[in-house]
Amino acid sequence: DADVTQTPRNRITKTGKRIMLECSQTKGHDRMYWYRQDPGLGLRLIYYSFDVKDINKGEISDGYSVSRQAQAKFSLSLESAIPNQTALYFCATSASGPQYFGPGTRLLVL
Amino acid sequence: AQSVTQPDIHITVSEGASLELRCNYSYGATPYLFWYVQSPGQGLQLLLKYFSGDTLVQGIKGFEAEFKRSQSSFNLRKPSVHWSDAAEYFCAGDNNAGNMLTFGGGTRLMVKP
Numbered sequence: 001d002a003d004v005t006q007t008p009r010n011r012i013t014k015t016g017k018r019i020m021l022e023c024s025q026t027k028g029h030d031r032m033y034w035y036r037q038d039p040g041l042g043l044r045l046i047y048y049s050f051d052v053k054d055i056n057k058g059e060i061s062d063g064y065s066v067s068r069q070a071q072a073k074f075s076l077s078l079e080s081a082i083p084n085q086t087a088l089y090f091c092a093t094s095a096s097g098p099q100y101f102g103p104g105t106r107l108l109v110l
Numbered sequence: 111a112q113s114v115t116q117p118d119i120h121i122t123v124s125e126g127a128s129l130e131l132r133c134n135y136s137y138g139a140t141p142y143l144f145w146y147v148q149s150p151g152q153g154l155q156l157l158l159k160y161f162s163g164d165t166l167v168q169g170i171k172g173f174e175a176e177f178k179r180s181q182s183s184f185n186l187r188k189p190s191v192h193w194s195d196a197a198e199y200f201c202a203g204d205n206n207a208g209n210m211l212t213f214g215g216g217t218r219l220m221v222k223p
Contacts, residue, residue: 004153031209040119042200042213043154050209090153098144099211101153 003027004102006091012108013081021076021105023091030095032074034058034066037088037104046089049074081109112137114203116214123191124222131186131217133175133201141203143184144211145175148198157199160184171195196221 004025013019023032030051035043035058045058047066055066063085067075078085086109092099113136123129135141142161146154158169165177175186184201201214 040215042114042116042215043202043211044213045211048210092154094209096209098156098159100156101146103151103153 004091004093004100006089006102006105008105009103010106012110014110015082017081019078019081019107021089021091021107023074023076023102025072025091025093025100025102027093027095027100028071029093029100030071031093031099032068033092033094033099034064034074034076035090035092036060036085037090043090046076078107078109081107083109085109112141112203112205112212114201114212114214116199116201116217118217119215120218120220122220122222125193126190129186129188129191129195129219131199131201131219133184133186133214134182135184135201135203136182137203137205139205140179141205143175143177144202144204145169145173145184145186146200146202147171148200148216150197154200157186191219191221193221193223195219 007022033048034046037043049068065077089105091102115134144159145157148154158167160167160177198216198218200216202211204211
């Protein structure tokens with residue numbers, strides 16, 4: 001079984017809809033991250049959490065929110081999706097060292 | 111500002127040829143540096159990391175990278191490329207052991223038969 005899982009893997013939604021992307025990990029790591037990937041821009045950090053009670057904005061947090069429900073779960077929400085949020089979203093975890101990534105969620109906002 | 115730059119967006123090499131992917135960094139102090147690979151439809155897999163010490167770092171899948179402080183570079187190399195190496199490669203850096211990564215824009219590698 002994968003150490004970092006993301007659901008859904010693919011999602012199509014419409015402008016204005018609320019959507020939640022979920023991430024779970026079995027690595028026992030305290031630190032979790034959400035990134036988005038756009039062609040030519042690499043990965044950019046949206047939010048990160050160093051433990052259950054810690055939430056921090058990253059480089060591009062506008063339009064997004066997160067919830068750290070447990071050590072193993074970190075969800076990303078788009079309150080009102082817009083087309084320029086169409087991207088590939090990755091969750092990652094770490095234990096003070098390299099980050100380990102999930103398989104990604106491909107989101108299309110129409 | 112801290113940054114990581116990958117100058118080459120696309121690279122094409124023939125199978126069996128050697129490979130070098132470039133990565134330049136801009137940090138005030140010596141950063142922690144990483145190379146990740148993303149195969150189509152997959153997440154990012156860690157190839158190797160540099161924290162300190164020996165400047166030539168060995169990774170998985172036959173890859174290595176060399177940290178050169180004088181050139182602010184951390185280039186990824188492989189002596190003989192296989193068709194399965196076709197993927198996108200990301201260099202990333204951080205001042206805090208990998209907790210706050212800054213990624214380069216990626217280099218897409220294509221391998222010709």
